[in-house]
Amino acid sequence: MRLRTKTLSSSSGLRVPHRIVENHKAGPTLIWNKRYSAFAQGRRFLRVIVALALIGHGLAVAQMTQRPNQPPPVDGGPVIIGILAPRGEAHALAQWQSTLQALDEAIPRASFEPRALTLEGIAEAVAKGRIDFVLTNPGQFVLLGTPYALSWLATLRSNPADSAREALGSVLLVREDAPYTSAQQLIGKRVVAVHEQAFGGYLLLLPQLESAGINPGELDLAFLGYPVDALLYQLRDGQAEAAIMPVCMLEQMAAEGLVAPEDYRALMSNGKLGGCLASTPAYPDWTFAALPHVSEALTADVARVLLDMEGPGTTRWGAPVSAARVATLFDDLRLHPLQEPLLDRLGDTLQRYWHYTLFAVLLLLGGLLYHAWIQRQAHRHGRALQSTQLALRERERELASAQSLSVSGELAATLAHELNQPLAAIRHYAEGGRLRLERQAPDSPLLEPFSRIGREAARGAGIIEQARQWIRREPPEIERVPLKGLLRDAVALAEPRVRRLAIALDWKVRPADLAAQGNRLAMEQVLGNLINNSLDAFEADRRVGWIRIDAEYDAELAQVTIRVADNAGGFDAERLSQPFMPLDSSRAEGLGLGLVISRRLMQRQGGAIEIGNHARGGAEIRLMLPASTEDANP
């Protein structure tokens, strides 16, 4: 099975004949140029894709183009001769009547039956082996000959020069009174032809057009099918600006009195061919050929009869002429049947295994869609994740800066306190000493230095106090703090450490819309300190456990209690006796400021913190804040 995109048995060729005829009857409306006028391989590839898309239909086509099971030799039965009928059946029968008669007379054992066919009809008939002989133009013969192993019996000698070598050609006709002097002027104009595969017509003219720099796609081409006469009538009636016709067709019709030859002239004229207007060089004439299933005896007989035909009024046949020029022409047009381009072969293969191809294409399409979907999801997800990460990092940064402010404030306060103590002692001693000296030795020169010691100590303490006042910050802004969001964020910030230490961190807020009056950042800071304290304890003891955070509403006190509990062992008695003493950490690193800062933050928000142990071997810290009575959705 093969896809013959270049032969007349191609999918398009098989599908179109009826439509061509119909369209001819209904008027020349079928415009082929868009899809078929260009033979560039790119287009071909496009056709392969289209074929894949229409693969169901392709199967039918493929089956039709399947090499037929050859019928038995026809000796005794009717011998069918397929005849290309460019001007209709009657004309064809009349034209070849003498040849048929000669065959009937010379070979009585066979009954010859002519069958007038279109280009596609012949191609299909040859492909299916429905005919035994074929009488067609050399273009079609070259296209069909090799793939179907046709035997070349004779070449027509019909022109006045009586040479079979100079017979066929195409002419591009315009009306005599038309303004066109070159083919370029036809760009965009309506040009009619028989068929894109018509040899003595469009095919022969195509190289001329291309060498004149005209892309056939630029013409408003219409392929009207047989009979050829219709082209000339359209040209005459002004329905077309030009017609691509076989040479001598005009002259023949003129001889029949159908048209006036002086009303037309040829463009791209190469001089006359056998007295006829022509736009192309001449190519060998029509060919009589036998299909391979025909017996050798019959073939030989037919060949002999053809070559022996003589006398006035009879058709004259000569020895077969080389179709090399035709083949060269086809090579130029990239149409040669033996020269299947790689893409075509790929197309053939794809179509042959169409169900695999279909599956692969569907798989590929599905894969592509899935890939696109995944990418989109990943992109969207990534963006959301990124923004969450950014928000979290921003929050972390804010908290870190608040915490470092708290730490520096707490350190300054502690330092101020600790320095104040010795200063107080100094002052006390100085004053106490002075008082004693005053009594014992009122004139002592030491009295003045004692006073000065006391005053200097007071001055030092004053500086410290000033610095402390300066460090003191404005009280935090009190706002409504929804606890769900607060706990969720606090837990999210601790997440990396929690995961690393494999701690189960749970939290719950009851009721879910519970809110406190406080400062959100301060509360995050406090919760962060408490969670980190717990994690420090777990880490120090290298143990695994849980942290639970519960926020509840205490209706009696109209306050919110947040309980942070763990099972990391709890506080020892000494620590519990003075939990808020700074610079007294039970852990190796850190300053033990977490609880001190937490207490200060809670106090500054008008809340409180209580520290203790619960019965199950862990710490329990309770944070109290006034409940927010504002409506959750103001």
Added chain:
Amino acid sequence: MINALPVHLVDDDAGVAEACRYLLEGLDLDVIYWSRGEDFLAGANLQEPAAVILDMRMPGLDGIAVHERLRAGSACLGVVILTGHGDVDLAVDAMKRGAVDFLQKPVGAEALQQALATAFDRARDYATHRDISARAGQLSDREREIARCVSQGMTNRAIADALHIAVRTVEVHRARVVEKMGAANSAELAALWQRID
């Protein structure tokens, strides 16, 4: 210091407390030192008029907590709060609780002396009030009525009329009330009674 009373010094920082004791002794005061609030509450005679210097920041019971317990126990102590940091809120709070002064470390001799003088007066007031209340507690209901009337400056005649008793009876009761309350005369009785009523 004249009219001095003992001074309790409650401070967890032994170094500072020792210095403070040195200063207070320079003022000829008797100093009783306690390093923990709990120890002070348990060991000191809180009914004996005295001054107490409370450090605000202590482990365990801090200055505020100790002060709170002293109030609850009707101690006869004048309270001076000492703090490392002059926190206005804390100061106001302490004064509301009845502290006589709120001093910031390092405190000078003079400021301390003045605060202690006030604290002594306050302690004596507490003691007097406590004594008068104790004596008033020994009066009968009728005597209490007559004492109240005297303190309001009523004559014997007026009292007799008000209570529907004989003037003579009023005179007898009145003499007994003056004696029981330890007053020298009716004017002194009136002054004493006004302090507790």
